[in-house]
Amino acid sequence: MRNGFRMLISLMLMSLAIASSCLHAESAQPDSGAVERTAVPTVTLLDRPIVSLRATVAGVSPEVRRDRAEANLASLNRTELALPVQWISTSLGGDTGVAFRIGNHLVFSYVANDREPGDSTPFDADVRNVADRLQQAMAARRDQMHWPVLIRGAALTLLATALLGMLGWGIARLRAWAYAGMQRILEAHLLSRTSRGFDWTGTAYHLARQLVQLLALCLFTLLLYLWLIFVLERFPASQPMGSRLGAFLLGMLNRIALACVEALPGIITAIVIFLITRAVHAMVNNIFAAAVRGRLDLPGLHQETAGATRRVVVLLVWALGFVFAYPYLPGSQSDVFKGLSVLFGFMITLGSAGIVNQLMSGMVVVYSRALKRGDFVALGENIGTVVSIDTLSVKLVNVRNEEITIPYALVVASPIVNYSRHASDLGALVATTVTIGYDTPWRQVHAMLLAAASRMKHVAMTPAPFVVQRALSDYYVEYELMVAIADPTLRPLALSSLHAEIQDEFNRNGVQIMSPHFMAQPEEPVLVKPGQWQGSGYGGT
Known part of the structure; x- marks a missing residue:
C-alpha cells in the first residue's frame, strides 16, 4: 500500500512536470507577432490578464504603470473587491483615455495609445472589455478569499483523488488479468508443442507483456492529467492554469484527429x-x-x-x-x-560498395551461363562440384568433401573451367603430360600411353584415348594423353589412376620419364624395375 501511494505521488509530480513542459513548449513556439505581444507589459490578477499597457503616460513607462496597477489591485480587501468597476474619462500628458476606479481607489489608467497598433475596435467597446475582465478577476480574487469556496474545492479534490485511486486500481487489476490470460495461453501452447525448432511464442509473450504495461501506464497518465485539470479548475487561483491544460489537451487531440483524417487518403492510395x-x-x-x-x-x-x-x-x-x-x-x-x-x-x-561489386559480378557469372548447380568446375585453384549459386557467392564441394565459398568478384577475376558442360556430347576428357627423351621412338611412347589408358579406372569406352605431341623441346619430346572418363566428378581419381598406370607401363618397358630434368644424360635409365614396385617391406607382386 505504501509503495502504491508513493507511485501515485510520483506519477502526480510527473504529470505536473509534463503539464508545465507542455505549456512551456506551447508558449515557446509562437509566431513573430506573438513574440512581440508577450513582450508588452500586461496587468494580471490571479494569473488572469486584464489589460496590456504600451504607452508612456506623463513620463511613466508601461512597466512602472503595470507594477503600480498590480500593487493597487493587491491592496483591495474583500469588501472592495465586491464593488463594481467604474471608469471616468481623463487626459494625461496629452493622452486621452479613461481611469478605472473601484470605490475610492484609482487602480490604473488606460489611454488610446495602449491599444495594439492596427486595432479597429471602437475605444468604448475596448474599455468595456477591460472592465469586464477586471470585474471577473476581482470576483475570482474574492472567491479565493472565501473559505466555503476553498473547502468545496478541497472536498471535490478529495473525491476526485478517490475516484482516481479506484480507476488506477481497476487499471492494475485489468493489467494483472491480461498477464494471467497471456500466461495461461503460453503454458497451454508449451504443453501442446511438438516441434523442436525455434518457437516465437516466448518472444511474442514478452512483447505483449510490454505493450500491456505501456498501455496501462499511458491510460493512468491520461487519467492523472484529467484529474490535474479538474483539481486546478476547482480553485479560483489555479483555474486559468487548468483551463490552459484542458485547452492544450483538446488542441493536441484535435491536431491528432485532423492529421489522421488528412493522412487517410494518402494511406488508402x-x-x-x-x-x-x-x-x-x-x-x-x-x-x-x-x-x-x-x-x-x-x-x-x-x-x-x-x-x-x-x-x-x-x-x-x-x-x-x-x-x-x-x-x-x-x-x-x-x-x-x-x-x-x-x-x-x-x-x-x-x-554497400563491396556488396554492389559482388552483386554485379554475380550478374556477370549468372548471365554468362558459365556454370550451374551440379557442374564439376575449376575456379582458379579450386576444383569441385557446384552445390549452390547464391546471391553473393558460389559454393563448391571438392573431392575431400570440403565446402568452399568463393565470392563472385573472385570468380569473375579467374578463368572458369567447366568439365561437365560438354561431357554428355563428347565425353569428359582428362589429360596428362609426360616428357620422354629423343632416344625413345615416339610410336613406342604412343603405344605405352594408350596401354596405360586402357588399364586405368573409370575410363569410358568412347571416345577412344589418343595422344598428342605438344612440343619438341631441347632435351625431350612432350606428349599429352587424352582419355575419356565416365563421370566428370571422378576426374581427380581418374587422373590418379592414370598416373599410376603410366609409371608402371614405362617402368615395365624400361623407358625413362624425363622429369625431373637432367643436366646430362645418365649412363642407365632412371626407372623402377617391376620387382621393386611394392617397395621394401611391403611385399606383393
Whole structure:
C-alpha cells in the first residue's frame, strides 16, 4: 500500500512536470507577432490578464504603470473587491483615455495609445472589455478569499483523488488479468508443442507483456492529467492554469484527429499501390515459373538465368511500387523524414560498395551461363562440384568433401573451367603430360600411353584415348594423353589412376620419364624395375 501511494505521488509530480513542459513548449513556439505581444507589459490578477499597457503616460513607462496597477489591485480587501468597476474619462500628458476606479481607489489608467497598433475596435467597446475582465478577476480574487469556496474545492479534490485511486486500481487489476490470460495461453501452447525448432511464442509473450504495461501506464497518465485539470479548475487561483491544460489537451487531440483524417487518403492510395505491386509480383512469378518448366518460351531467357532474372524484375517492381507510394506515406514530406532518408542513403552508399561489386559480378557469372548447380568446375585453384549459386557467392564441394565459398568478384577475376558442360556430347576428357627423351621412338611412347589408358579406372569406352605431341623441346619430346572418363566428378581419381598406370607401363618397358630434368644424360635409365614396385617391406607382386 505504501509503495502504491508513493507511485501515485510520483506519477502526480510527473504529470505536473509534463503539464508545465507542455505549456512551456506551447508558449515557446509562437509566431513573430506573438513574440512581440508577450513582450508588452500586461496587468494580471490571479494569473488572469486584464489589460496590456504600451504607452508612456506623463513620463511613466508601461512597466512602472503595470507594477503600480498590480500593487493597487493587491491592496483591495474583500469588501472592495465586491464593488463594481467604474471608469471616468481623463487626459494625461496629452493622452486621452479613461481611469478605472473601484470605490475610492484609482487602480490604473488606460489611454488610446495602449491599444495594439492596427486595432479597429471602437475605444468604448475596448474599455468595456477591460472592465469586464477586471470585474471577473476581482470576483475570482474574492472567491479565493472565501473559505466555503476553498473547502468545496478541497472536498471535490478529495473525491476526485478517490475516484482516481479506484480507476488506477481497476487499471492494475485489468493489467494483472491480461498477464494471467497471456500466461495461461503460453503454458497451454508449451504443453501442446511438438516441434523442436525455434518457437516465437516466448518472444511474442514478452512483447505483449510490454505493450500491456505501456498501455496501462499511458491510460493512468491520461487519467492523472484529467484529474490535474479538474483539481486546478476547482480553485479560483489555479483555474486559468487548468483551463490552459484542458485547452492544450483538446488542441493536441484535435491536431491528432485532423492529421489522421488528412493522412487517410494518402494511406488508402499507398495501400492500393502496394496491392497492385503485389499482384504484379505474383504475375511475374507465374511467368518465370512457366518459363523454367518449359511451358513458356521467352526470347533471351534461359533456364540458367531465369531465377536471377526473376529476382531482378521483382526487385524493380517493388522499387517502383515504393517510389510511387512514397509521396503518399504520412510524414514523408517532413524534414525529419527527408533527413533520415538522406542519412540512410548515405550510409548504404558508403557501406554497400563491396556488396554492389559482388552483386554485379554475380550478374556477370549468372548471365554468362558459365556454370550451374551440379557442374564439376575449376575456379582458379579450386576444383569441385557446384552445390549452390547464391546471391553473393558460389559454393563448391571438392573431392575431400570440403565446402568452399568463393565470392563472385573472385570468380569473375579467374578463368572458369567447366568439365561437365560438354561431357554428355563428347565425353569428359582428362589429360596428362609426360616428357620422354629423343632416344625413345615416339610410336613406342604412343603405344605405352594408350596401354596405360586402357588399364586405368573409370575410363569410358568412347571416345577412344589418343595422344598428342605438344612440343619438341631441347632435351625431350612432350606428349599429352587424352582419355575419356565416365563421370566428370571422378576426374581427380581418374587422373590418379592414370598416373599410376603410366609409371608402371614405362617402368615395365624400361623407358625413362624425363622429369625431373637432367643436366646430362645418365649412363642407365632412371626407372623402377617391376620387382621393386611394392617397395621394401611391403611385399606383393
